[in-house]
Amino acid sequence: MKAGKPATLVRYLIMAVLIVAAALPGLAAAEERDQETMETSQPITFPVKFKRATGDPMNNVATDGKGTIITLSDKFLNITRDYGKTWEARRLPSSEPYFEIDYLDGLYYITNDYRYSGEPHYYSSDGATWTPFYLKAPDGKKLGINNIQKVNGKWIAVTTNEKLDSLHIFTSKDGKEWARAGALTDILWSGSKVYIVPSGKGYAAIAGGHRYFNYKKTTVPNNFLTEPKGGEGADLIVYTSLDLEEWTLRSGAEGNFRYNWYTLNLATGERVPARDYHIYEEEPLEKGNIRFYDVYSNQLSSKDGITFTLKKAQPIFQKYSLGxxxxxxxxxxxxxxxxxxxxxxxxxxxxxxxxxxxxxxxxxxxxxxxxxxxxxxxxxxxxxxxxxxxxxxxxxxxxxxxxx
The missing domain is CATH 2.40.128 (Lipocalin)
Structure with a gap:
């Protein structure tokens, strides 16, 4: 017995070391998650400055569909709760201009995307009291918000920073508390909004694409003749994911095309084709019925969010294209x-x-x-x-x- 005590102690020490060593990756992961956690501050009530609307230029407008309309300018929110019969003007707290205001399922958001310079985003349920928040990449860089949606009952935010060559996907249960889910390695901030849509048991991210000259018929998926008179084609950038964490590029990879325009990847300094084929939501996006229209008013439709077909714009719409x-x-x-x-x-x-x-x-x-x-x-x-x-x-x- 006496001879066994030192050996037992050694075994205990070895086990303790192994337990600590096993815990280290988890601690590192927890530390990384902490870096990614959204940062919030106490709610702020934007003060009422006028019991009327101001005349300064509007950057954007949002509405709840029930009578409340909020206009966003560089300095003020103008708010009506009765479809314009009465107004109030509330002063924004930041000297930085904001360009985006959106409404989704009970919440308003004031955000910036590619014009983002580090100012806080805000959310509010009433347009008067706003909670400032930041979303961050794993390296701590603050992120602008490209799009906020609800997909399959889950809140999803696509976030961007022009100095990163990736888009970061955040999810939320209530639209207020956000956690990072994953990222797409691409500089999609230079193109359309990125739309997350249902796809089978997972998700697809649709992100506009590249325009190019001298279209030739191809079996490469999601390449279209978009402008027959000029022979202009375009590809559609599509990623898919089962869990919003790991993403796979399904179409839109850089190919041997004569691209319409090039841009600079600010994260790497590389010259890359511009994401200048813009798409827009044609009707509310839902599983099995995904419809967009492009800069030529062509319709893009898909049942699975992966493979799209292009329907040429009707003649009455063809005059409304590009600019x-x-x-x-x-x-x-x-x-x-x-x-x-x-x-x-x-x-x-x-x-x-x-x-x-x-x-x-x-x-x-x-x-x-x-x-x-x-x-x-x-x-x-x-x-x-x-x-x-x-x-x-x-x-x-x-x-x-x-x-x-």
């Missing part, structure tokens, strides 16, 4: 609406509405007494039209009333 603006397809009053801007020689941009019962046969109507280059969003049973200085409201898309 022109059009909205997604809105549904109201048992019919479909698309609002678009067109150039009318020296007269500048004017707005038209296209209305259809079946999304095939469209009637085009020029809108009168509305501001030039008017953008349109849907808010419940109303349409909200705005440019930098004015805001209007309409229930039928044809008759508009100024509310700001």
């Amino acid at each position: 022109d603006y059009r909205t997604p397809i809105f549904k109201a009053n048992n019919q479909y609406y698309v609002f678009a801007q067109f150039w009318n020689g020296p007269g500048g941009q004017h707005t038209r509405v296209l209305i259809s019962k079946d999304k095939t046969n469209w009637k085009e109507t020029a809108l009168k007494n509305v501001p030039r280059n008017m953008y349109v969003i849907q808010s419940g049973k109303y349409f909200i039209g705005y440019n930098e200085t004015e805001m209007l409201i309409s229930s039928d898309g044809l008759t508009w009333k100024k509310i700001k």
